Amino acid sequence: xxxxxxxxxxxxxxxxxxxxxxxxxxxxxxxxxxxxxxxxxxxxxxxxxxxxxxxxxxxxxxxxxxxxxxxxxxxxxxxxxxxxxxxxxxxxxxxxxxxxxxxxxxxxxxxxxxxxxxxxxxxxxxxxxxxxxxxxxxxxxxxxxxxxxxxxxxxxxxxxxxxxxxxxxxxxxxxxxxxxxxxxxxxxxxxxxxxxxxxxxxxxxxxxxxxxxxxxxxxxxxxxxxxxxxxxxxxxxxxxxxxxxxxxxxxxxxxxxxxxxxxxxxxxxxxxxxxxxxxxxxxxxxxxxxxxxxxxxxxxxxxxxxxxxxxxxxxxxxxxxxxxx
Amino acid sequence: xxxxxxxxxxxxxxxxxxxxxxxxxxxxxxxxxxxxxxxxxxxxxxxxxxxxxxxxxxxxxxxxxxxxxxxxxxxxxxxxxxxxxxxxxxxxxxxxxxxxxxxxxxxxxxxxxxxxxxxxxxxxxxxxxxxxxxxxxxxxxxxxxxxxxxxxxxxxxxxxxxxxxxxxxxxxxxxxxxxxxxxxxxxxxxxxxxxxxxxxxxxxxxxxxxxxxxxxxxxxxxxxxxxxxxxxxxxxxxxxxxxxxxxxxxxxxxxxxxxxxxxxxxxxxxxxxxxxxxxxxxxxxxxxxxxxxxxxxxxxxxxxxxxxxxxxxxxxxxxxxxxxx
Numbered sequence: 008x009x010x011x012x013x014x015x016x017x018x019x020x021x022x023x024x025x026x027x028x029x030x031x032x033x034x035x036x037x038x039x040x041x042x043x044x045x046x047x048x049x050x051x052x053x054x055x056x057x058x059x060x061x062x063x064x065x066x067x068x069x070x071x072x073x074x075x076x077x078x079x080x081x082x083x084x085x086x087x088x089x090x091x092x093x094x095x096x097x098x099x100x101x102x103x104x105x106x107x108x109x110x111x112x113x114x115x116x117x118x119x120x121x122x123x124x125x126x127x128x129x130x131x132x133x134x135x136x137x138x139x140x141x142x143x144x145x146x147x148x149x150x151x152x153x154x155x156x157x158x159x160x161x162x163x164x165x166x167x168x169x170x171x172x173x174x175x176x177x178x179x180x181x182x183x184x185x186x187x188x189x190x191x192x193x194x195x196x197x198x199x200x201x202x203x204x205x206x207x208x209x210x211x212x213x214x215x216x217x218x219x220x221x222x223x224x225x226x227x228x229x230x231x232x233x234x235x236x237x238x239x240x241x242x243x244x245x246x247x248x249x250x251x252x253x254x255x256x257x258x259x260x261x262x263x264x265x266x267x268x269x270x271x272x273x274x275x276x277x278x279x280x281x282x283x284x285x286x287x288x289x290x291x292x293x294x295x296x297x298x299x300x301x302x303x304x305x306x307x308x309x310x311x312x313x314x315x316x317x318x319x320x321x322x323x324x325x326x327x328x329x330x331x332x
Numbered sequence: 333x334x335x336x337x338x339x340x341x342x343x344x345x346x347x348x349x350x351x352x353x354x355x356x357x358x359x360x361x362x363x364x365x366x367x368x369x370x371x372x373x374x375x376x377x378x379x380x381x382x383x384x385x386x387x388x389x390x391x392x393x394x395x396x397x398x399x400x401x402x403x404x405x406x407x408x409x410x411x412x413x414x415x416x417x418x419x420x421x422x423x424x425x426x427x428x429x430x431x432x433x434x435x436x437x438x439x440x441x442x443x444x445x446x447x448x449x450x451x452x453x454x455x456x457x458x459x460x461x462x463x464x465x466x467x468x469x470x471x472x473x474x475x476x477x478x479x480x481x482x483x484x485x486x487x488x489x490x491x492x493x494x495x496x497x498x499x500x501x502x503x504x505x506x507x508x509x510x511x512x513x514x515x516x517x518x519x520x521x522x523x524x525x526x527x528x529x530x531x532x533x534x535x536x537x538x539x540x541x542x543x544x545x546x547x548x549x550x551x552x553x554x555x556x557x558x559x560x561x562x563x564x565x566x567x568x569x570x571x572x573x574x575x576x577x578x579x580x581x582x583x584x585x586x587x588x589x590x591x592x593x594x595x596x597x598x599x600x601x602x603x604x605x606x607x608x609x610x611x612x613x614x615x616x617x618x619x620x621x622x623x624x625x626x627x628x629x630x631x632x633x634x635x636x637x638x639x640x641x642x643x644x645x646x647x648x649x650x651x652x653x654x655x656x657x
Contacts, residue, residue, distance in 0.1 A: 109454035129434035
């Protein structure tokens with residue numbers, strides 16, 4: 008009976024073909040043992056060493072074995088500081104260990120510290136490709152497809168895409184409701200509608216940038232949840248600079264189309280919308296992480312929808328107040 | 333004098349520490365040679381075999397060396413079919429070879445087919461991480477930062493983000509111009525503005541999904557430029573299904589807010605906008621590829637902006653026609 012391991016864990020992806028030798032073997036014993044047992048094991052570059060209780064206690068590359076003097080005991084030649092993985096370690100976590108320590112294989116152990124398998128770097132390359140694809144598609148957002156795009160049926164692709172699209176439609180109803188709330192303001196100054204896509208999209212774009220930077224840095228382990236405060240403070244400066252630059256650009260268009268008053272409203276809105284969009288965008292991945300959801304759920308379309316709602320409210324509030332409508 | 337290799341090529345990232353043996357050596361000779369020369373070369377799991385003209389002609393793992401009979405000639409034990417890389421091969425191309433063939437090392441050769449170095453899988457892991465980060469950030473779109481997000485200064489991050497944001501602002505001016513063109517239609521039926529964000533965003537969202545699927549599949553080598561026609565045809569079916577589902581969802585809201593006529597305009601617009609957005613989204617990565625640009629340049633914010641312009645024109649044209657405004 009084969010044990011069942013957790014989905015996408017070290018236990019699930021490990022190879023059970025490997026060689027262990029007892030610590031008391033000599034190099035000569037080990038070479039003889041290796042020659043007898045390594046015939047059909049292709050992916051074999053390391054030997055693992057076990058103590059009297061069959062617990063993992065060392066590792067030795069085939070190269071080191073070949074270089075050692077024949078009469079030495081294995082535990083005198085082996086590396087004692089073995090990097091290992093418990094069988095329930097998530098494969099994404101394991102990929103980070105391979106990446107950090109430049110390893111070719113990592114032994115997998117059970118609760119008794121006994122070796123039960125080995126994960127090879129080529130399997131980790133596959134894992135990384137797969138996880139990256141998942142993260143990419145989440146940004147669209149599309150659910151993982153699990154097969155080649157060329158082979159996937161239209162119906163399958165429809166199902167992987169429709170859920171998020173409909174959810175986003177209902178989020179956008181709130182933007183519509185925001186606009187409806189300000190119907191009087193718009194009727195009194197129809198020129199305001201001209202700047203609507205430009206202003207709300209800018210908030211969404213700046214927010215998408217901030218979110219993507221966070222998502223990627225969190226996936227690489229470079230940014231942790233405790234870094235939020237520091238990064239939030241920095242984002243205030245960055246988004247302020249972005250906001251005033253974009254406000255300067257857009258105020259020219261505002262002046263040409265609507266005169267001084269519209270230019271002021273548009274520039275002021277741009278600065279605030281870009282700042283608020285950026286701060287929401289950089290914070291959402293942290294919030295999702297806190298809620299035990301994948302930070303990558305903070306996709307560009309989701310942030311665009313949120314920024315739309317916030318943008319509409321900010322824009323028409325400023326317009327109503329400044330133009331006295 | 334060290335030769336300079338192309339940026340991000342096999343020659344640039346290769347390790348020049350490796351062991352070659354002549355093909356006429358016996359296994360015994362080779363072991364003796366290996367014991368003398370492999371002392372300080374840590375990342376060593378393969379030996380490369382050269383012919384009389386020092387050209388690469390075979391490869392042998394240390395494990396195979398240890399398993400072979402001592403009197404055999406090396407060219408009888410080695411694998412003749414060596415996977416190698418020319419020194420100017422792009423590192424992203426090389427990563428695909430490692431991934432496809434599950435290799436630990438790939439020898440690098442010059443124009444005379446002589447071995448000049450070796451690339452190890454751990455360097456390829458770093459390459460993959462770096463290339464993935466670049467692709468991720470392009471989707472935001474943000475220019476590559478080249479350092480940790482935590483350490484990057486506010487000014488650096490500002491510079492990496494502002495160019496695209498300002499470009500997108502100017503694209504959005506076209507959406508505004510579209511709206512201005514239909515000012516009369518809007519003034520006659522202000523309720524239309526309610527559905528504006530919802531309709532144009534839906535086109536952008538469906539387009540972002542289609543583009544992301546293409547970009548990822550192209551990066552993995554799963555989709556090639558010649559597949560465009562087949563995928564375009566399939567996208568017509570998929571986006572039609574997506575469009576009518578979303579039209580059904582939104583027509584209820586349309587009916588409640590504006591009655592039957594608005595419901596028809598909104599449903600019709602939704603179907604067309606989702607289809608056009610999807611087809612633009614799936615085609616843009618191919619167009620960028622044709623223009624020798626990275627397909628990942630077809631980012632969600634870029635597609636959103638294009639879909640906005642197209643969406644505005646489609647929406648108000650349908651409204652003007654159907655409502656006879």
